[in-house]
Amino acid sequence: MFQPPSGAPDATDPPSNPPVVPPGETCLAQERCGRRSTISGASELVAVLGDPLRHTLSPAMHNAALQELGLDWVYMALRTPPGRLAAVLEGLGAVECRGLNITLPHKAEAAQLAQELSPLAARLGAVNTLVPRAEGGWFGTNTDVEGFLAPLRSCGVPWQGQQALVLGNGGSARAIVAALAELGMAPILVAGRRQENLDRLLQACRGWAPTLEGVAWSENDLRPALGGSTLVVNTTPMGMARSGDPEPTATPLGPWDLDALPPGATIYDLIYTPRPTALLQQAIARGCRTIDGLEMLVQQGAAALRLWTGLGEVPVAVMREAALHQLAIQSPGPP
């Protein structure tokens, strides 16, 4: 049976004072707040560090899971401007923070600041999850790869030996290349609009992804690459909703490009606002299998929660439901 970590209430804790409310009446504070806070004086902290964090779904997702698990922990979004990460990590280490997610723009710096790295995080030079070490300092790893792979593994397609095309060569593209290499996909093509950035990714990844090839972002080069690809992954932000543009029509590929795909191809867009993106709408119209980025978000979070708590099972369905609910609340509306 799961032993609650320190901080969870136990039988020796003094009982908190019961509210003095006559039967049939509602406590005024409770009425004003709508519901009681579950944060206590013994609550422990987990958090995400990044900047900006205004639209992160992680607090909704993790707090729902922590409540379901009965843990007296609270998950906060702590906006950490560039240049402050080292100080924030030291401070949170000092207050025995239980674990951290790291997001833009700090994933590479977190890999440099962590006292210990998983082989995957060392290979990627990027950390999205920090776990406190018993001897002090942080163990850094990367659960984006596991999160990205979860929906590909569950759809029953034999990916090994199939060609994949990754659109974009930024931070997440490296994790995606690592994931595709783990699936045994080959060759792995990466399309980038700036040759120097594309070359940097190829150089960083070729040692462990030997079938990696660069593709120039032009119709002449993209079309033949699409023609042989069973899986296409969009890692560019093209098509992502913003407050001034809630339903963007921008897509990294035109409808004519999708016609070049082999039958039964899968299009995976890392974006999850809007659902579906314009790219996935076009892909659905052409009968492709489609996957958006929400499951990746949920599964990378679930993997992080397993590491922080030491639990083998975490309530993934509760996390998914909370993320979807939060997404519906904060979907960008008209300006």
Ligand SMILES: NC(=O)c1ccc[n+]([C@@H]2O[C@H](COP(=O)([O-])OP(=O)(O)OC[C@H]3O[C@@H](n4cnc5c(N)ncnc54)[C@H](OP(=O)(O)O)[C@@H]3O)[C@@H](O)[C@H]2O)c1
């Ligand atoms: N679902 C999830 O859990 C999850 C996780 C991570 C990221 N994401 C999403 O994935 C997207 C990328 O994130 P990231 O961290 O990789 O960002 P990033 O490091 O900024 O990389 C973005 C890449 O897209 C390319 N790009 C941007 N605009 C383009 C355009 N108009 N045409 C062609 N290429 C273009 C950039 O090219 P240059 O190199 O030439 O600038 C760069 O290679 C974001 O939308 C993010 O929200 C989702």
